Amino acid sequence: MGEIKTTDRLKPEATVAEAAPPSLYADRQRVYPKAVFGKVRSVKWAVLILCLAAYYLVPWLRWDRGPGMPDQAVLVDMTNARLFFFWIEIWPQEIYFLAGALILGAFALFAVSSLFGRLWCGFTCPQTVWTDLFMFVERWIEGDRNARMKLDAGPRNGAYWARKIAKHGAWLLIAGATGGAWIMYFNDAPTITRQFFTGEAGVMVYFFFALFAGFTYLLAGWAREQVCVYMCPWPRFQAAMLDENSLVVTYRDWRGEPRGKAKADGVGDCVDCAACVHVCPTGIDIRDGQQLECIGCGLCIDACDSVMGKLGRPKGLVAFETLNNLSASAAAAASLPPGPQRQQAGMEARRVPRFIRPRTIMYGAALSVVALVMLGAFLMRSTLDVTVLPDRAPLFVRLADGGIRNAYTVKIVNKTHDEAPLSLRLEGPAGLRMVVQDVEAQGEGHYPLARRADGITQYRVFVTAPPMAQLAETTPITFRLLDGAGNLATSQSSAFLGPKP
Amino acid sequence: MPTKIEKDSLSGQNTTGHEWDGLKELNTPLPKWWLWTFYATIAFALVWVVIYPALPITGATGTSGWIAREAVVRDVQQAEARMAPMMSRLRAATPQQIAADPELRAFAMAGGRGAFANNCASCHGAGGQGALGGFPSLADDEWIWGGSLEAIHQTITHGVRANESDDQRQSMMPRFLADGILTRPQVNDVAEHVLSLTNRATDQAAATRGAVLFAENCVACHGEKGEGNRDLGAPRLNDQIWLYGADKASIVLSISNARAGVMPSWGKRLDPAIINMLTVYVHNLGGGE
Numbered sequence: 001m002g003e004i005k006t007t008d009r010l011k012p013e014a015t016v017a018e019a020a021p022p023s024l025y026a027d028r029q030r031v032y033p034k035a036v037f038g039k040v041r042s043v044k045w046a047v048l049i050l051c052l053a054a055y056y057l058v059p060w061l062r063w064d065r066g067p068g069m070p071d072q073a074v075l076v077d078m079t080n081a082r083l084f085f086f087w088i089e090i091w092p093q094e095i096y097f098l099a100g101a102l103i104l105g106a107f108a109l110f111a112v113s114s115l116f117g118r119l120w121c122g123f124t125c126p127q128t129v130w131t132d133l134f135m136f137v138e139r140w141i142e143g144d145r146n147a148r149m150k151l152d153a154g155p156r157n158g159a160y161w162a163r164k165i166a167k168h169g170a171w172l173l174i175a176g177a178t179g180g181a182w183i184m185y186f187n188d189a190p191t192i193t194r195q196f197f198t199g200e201a202g203v204m205v206y207f208f209f210a211l212f213a214g215f216t217y218l219l220a221g222w223a224r225e226q227v228c229v230y231m232c233p234w235p236r237f238q239a240a241m242l243d244e245n246s247l248v249v250t251y252r253d254w255r256g257e258p259r260g261k262a263k264a265d266g267v268g269d270c271v272d273c274a275a276c277v278h279v280c281p282t283g284i285d286i287r288d289g290q291q292l293e294c295i296g297c298g299l300c301i302d303a304c305d306s307v308m309g310k311l312g313r314p315k316g317l318v319a320f321e322t323l324n325n326l327s328a329s330a331a332a333a334a335s336l337p338p339g340p341q342r343q344q345a346g347m348e349a350r351r352v353p354r355f356i357r358p359r360t361i362m363y364g365a366a367l368s369v370v371a372l373v374m375l376g377a378f379l380m381r382s383t384l385d386v387t388v389l390p391d392r393a394p395l396f397v398r399l400a401d402g403g404i405r406n407a408y409t410v411k412i413v414n415k416t417h418d419e420a421p422l423s424l425r426l427e428g429p430a431g432l433r434m435v436v437q438d439v440e441a442q443g444e445g446h447y448p449l450a451r452r453a454d455g456i457t458q459y460r461v462f463v464t465a466p467p468m469a470q471l472a473e474t475t476p477i478t479f480r481l482l483d484g485a486g487n488l489a490t491s492q493s494s495a496f497l498g499p500k501p
Numbered sequence: 502m503p504t505k506i507e508k509d510s511l512s513g514q515n516t517t518g519h520e521w522d523g524l525k526e527l528n529t530p531l532p533k534w535w536l537w538t539f540y541a542t543i544a545f546a547l548v549w550v551v552i553y554p555a556l557p558i559t560g561a562t563g564t565s566g567w568i569a570r571e572a573v574v575r576d577v578q579q580a581e582a583r584m585a586p587m588m589s590r591l592r593a594a595t596p597q598q599i600a601a602d603p604e605l606r607a608f609a610m611a612g613g614r615g616a617f618a619n620n621c622a623s624c625h626g627a628g629g630q631g632a633l634g635g636f637p638s639l640a641d642d643e644w645i646w647g648g649s650l651e652a653i654h655q656t657i658t659h660g661v662r663a664n665e666s667d668d669q670r671q672s673m674m675p676r677f678l679a680d681g682i683l684t685r686p687q688v689n690d691v692a693e694h695v696l697s698l699t700n701r702a703t704d705q706a707a708a709t710r711g712a713v714l715f716a717e718n719c720v721a722c723h724g725e726k727g728e729g730n731r732d733l734g735a736p737r738l739n740d741q742i743w744l745y746g747a748d749k750a751s752i753v754l755s756i757s758n759a760r761a762g763v764m765p766s767w768g769k770r771l772d773p774a775i776i777n778m779l780t781v782y783v784h785n786l787g788g789g790e
Contacts, residue, residue: 024512394630397787400643400740407640407787437785462787467741 030152031225031283033135034145034275038302047123048132056177059184063087066417069454076186089454091415094381100374107370111363113241115355117248117320118296121234127227128295130178130220131281134171141167145278171221172213179213225282229293236292241363244323245354249296251276251287251318254330254346258338262311268338269317275307276300276318286318314343325350385413386481388494395497402467404498410436410449410459410479417453420484424449424461428477428496431469435462449481463496471498591774596650599781606781613782616775620767621783629786635744635762640787643742645762646670647731648790654780660766661734669766672734674722678757683714691715692752698727698739703749 061073063086070077075084083090083098090097112119122128142148142163151160183192183205195201196209219227228235242248251270260267270287277285279300282293286300304318332349336342391407399405412422424447426434436447437460451457461479465471475496481489506518509527517528549555553563562568581588587608591599599605618627624636631638637645646656659666677683683691693702694711702708722730727738736744745751745760767776783789 391628393626393628394638394640397630397638397640398741399641400737400742402741405641405787460785 028226029283031281032145032148032278033281033283033299034278034303035139036279036299036302036306038305040298040302044123044132044297044299048129051124051126051129052133056181059181059189065089069417070188072188074185075188078186088378089415097374097378100370100377104367104370104374107363107367110241111360111367113238114243114246114359114363117242117246118235118238118294121228121238121295122249122297125295127219127232128281128297130174130216131224133174134220134224135281137170137174138167141170168221171217175213175217175220176209178216179209179211182212183209225293225295228282228295235295241359243357243359244327245357247320247322247353248290249286249294249298249301249318250321250323250326251289252316252321252326252329252346253287254326254333255343256287256317266338269308269313269343271307271311273307275303279303290323321350322353325353382490383415384481384490385415386479386490386492387411387413388479388492390494390497396499398499399464403464404469404471405462405464406496408461408463408479408494410461412449412451412457412459412481414451414453414455414457419451419453421448421450422489423447423482423486424459425480425482426463426477427480427491428463429469429471429475431466432477432496433464433466435464436460437462465496465498470501471496473498473500588772588774591777592772594777596654596777596780596784599777600650600784609778609781610785612775613778613780616771616779617782620771621779624764629783633744633746635760637744637762638742638788639783641742642788643737643740644731644788644790645729645734645736645744648784648788650780650784650789652731653783653789654776656764657776657779657783658766658768660768661764662761663763663765665766666768670734670764672722672761674735674759674761675718676757676759677718679759682718683756687711687714688753688756691719691756692749695727695738695752695756696749699741 058074059072062071063073063084064071065084070084072084073086075082077084081092083095109120138148142151151163154160180193180196183196183201186208187201187205192201192205196205223231256268256270258267259270259272262271274285276287277283277300279302280286281297281299282295284291284293286294298320301316301318301320305315308315308317328349328351329346333342333346336345387410389409389411391409395406397405397407410424424434424436425445426432434445434447435441436449439447439449439459441447449457449459463477475498476493477496478491478493480491483489505520506515506528507525508515509525512527515528516525519526551563552565553567554561554569555563587605591605591609591612594602594605599609617625617629621629625631625639626636629639631640637643642648644652646652646661655668656670659668659670661670662672663669675682677691678685678688690707690711691714692711693704693707694709694715696702697705697708697711716725722733722735723738724730724735729735729737736742741747743751744762745755767779771779
């Protein structure tokens with residue numbers, strides 16, 4: 001990893017007797033990334049289009065769930081406390097599926113980072129995607145790097161303000177669309193779009209629209225690389241996932257150094273054109289080695305490759321490379337003078353990166369375990385539950401004939417749209433009799449209970465023990481729900497309480 | 502005490518003057534924005550004291566005239582206005598009609614729960630389980646004055662022996678020993694007979710003697726076999742539910758000094774709609790007939 005430079009102020013003898021104390025505040029250096037073309041840039045455009053298309057279009061996907069149900073494929077229905085995802089419908093008590101998905105995402109991120117470095121940061125992170133889009137708009141309106149620098153340094157005339165207003169207007173439009181798409185995930189998209197423009201939408205809708213639009217504009221337009229460098233916690237601990245076998249964006253210093261003019265003798269391949277610095281969205285020099293600020297987007301690779309191509313030199317002076325290969329190449333090339341032999345020796349010393357290593361096996365295993373547990377939990381997810389709440393006041397009632405009666409609240413939780421009645425049966429010691437309040441029995445101890453589709457239905461149930469039942473203080477009983485064919489649908493155990501015998 | 506305040510070369514700030522094993526601490530005052538926020542809260546509080554009632558003096562209302570009690574009254578009025586249509590329907594309906602209408606019944610059960618907790622639970626228990634010593638259970642299957650919707654409605658509206666309503670539940674058990682109607686041994690014999698009604702007599706001879714006394718003094722209200730009489734509020738004596746205790750000593754005490762539970766008349770205290778809700782709720786506690 002990169003060498004830590006020891007600054008003067010950290011040296012012990014420099015602490016006393018200085019006339020002007022240095023400021024601890026560093027001003028932001030404005031970054032003017034230059035346009036770049038190449039393989040990495042093309043992949044980045046493709047990923048950007050894919051991510052934005054998914055974000056903006058998914059709320060418009062429809063999914064037929066029958067009458068009375070929302071037909072939006074992906075919808076967080078706050079009012080009815082439901083989360084819809086295509087054929088899946090999650091109730092609030094099953095929100096652990098969401099937690100599981102997030103854990104799955106975290107482990108996948110760890111695994112990908114240890115294999116390929118900062119792919120997430122450089123390609124798919126929303127901050128990167130939106131900043132890329134904002135920079136594209138900026139370049140389109142204000143011109144490329146040099147034009148923008150000139151504009152900012154030049155006079156504040158009409159042309160200046162016209163371009164600035166056009167740029168910020170375009171940014172605000174994109175930010176508005178971002179906030180607008182966000183609210184569609186929580187409301188029916190066509191309805192909320194109409195209501196949004198006619199002013200019929202609720203205060204919360206406008207609040208979240210403004211929140212997301214505002215922060216998109218702020219973070220992608222103004223804060224940019226400062227989010228990655230100062231705000232985001234991920235760069236700070238992702239070093240724990242990376243090692244010398246991870247693919248990272250690297251400058252092959254064994255080949256490039258010493259830097260010099262293209263036609264000079266005895267110099268490496270780096271011509272010090274600073275193309276890699278000019279295209280960097282965080283404004284760093286990749287040739288300084290691994291840095292926290294590097295988001296691994298690989299645009300410097302494209303920039304350097306195009307320069308090397310013009311000079312007729314092999315590409316890959318900046319490349320996705322492991323640190324192991326880098327030091328192997330450096331060792332092989334150390335004794336050779338700059339030139340084709342050094343280049344050949346260095347490149348031949350490289351080995352295929354070790355993708356299978358304890359770290360990646362661990363991440364892979366954790367990923368598989370979580371995925372299997374999630375899958376298992378999902379497949380065994382119950383769509384019909386019965387909960388039984390025994391009365392606590394009173395625990396039991398003594399009847400005139402000396403019998404004992406307990407009361408229960410039975411709730412049928414129906415997560416499907418099947419409304420066929422279920423039959424409630426009591427299983428317990430002989431002699432216990434069950435009565436469901438306000439439901440007529442059909443046959444001995446057989447109560448057909450209606451159930452609401454996609455909802456909870458509540459019943460009050462009395463269980464009576466005869467006078468001479470001789471039951472213990474607590475007797476286990478079970479309530480069984482049978483479907484129309486008489487098969488067990490679900491059951492719940494409970495207790496029948498009585499006085500101390 | 503601070504000893505040597507010096508200027509820190511790096512930050513340009515003064516130190517506090519303290520030194521711990523060579524470590525010095527910068528004197529970093531509170532940020533200005535923090536201080537100004539603090540001063541602003543003090544200013545805000547002063548304005549508040551003038552506008553709103555803040556001083557612990559009777560009649561101190563502040564210049565705005567705002568009073569918390571009035572706000573509560575307004576909230577209660579708003580809630581009542583929201584409930585008014587439903588309440589007027591509940592007022593007009595009989596308990597039977599409410600029990601038969603799912604919408605009214607759901608409202609009555611929810612409202613009845615609250616009204617029961619406010620007015621009834623202190624004697625009859627949170628779940629209507631009652632309490633020993635004269636507070637009958639409303640969840641079991643025995644009723645002193647009747648467990649039909651009409652009977653419950655009547656009892657709640659007019660009360661029991663509270664002398665608050667002309668239509669109250671009224672009856673009086675004589676104080677057999679205290680008033681000299683029976684002698685102490687005779688009371689003992691009657692108690693043994695009462696125990697024998699549930700096959701618990703310990704002295705058969707006394708029980709047989711008591712049967713004669715019981716027929717002379719008690720059957721008019723409690724019935725020949727102790728089956729009770731709801732018109733007179735005379736409880737059953739031949740079952741397992743004993744309001745004042747099932748043991749012989751308690752029974753002797755009941756015969757000697759008599760028992761007479763009291764319940765207020767709620768007709769003048771509660772809205773007829775709430776009495777209707779309570780009727781349906783109590784009827785649903787488990788013992789409704």
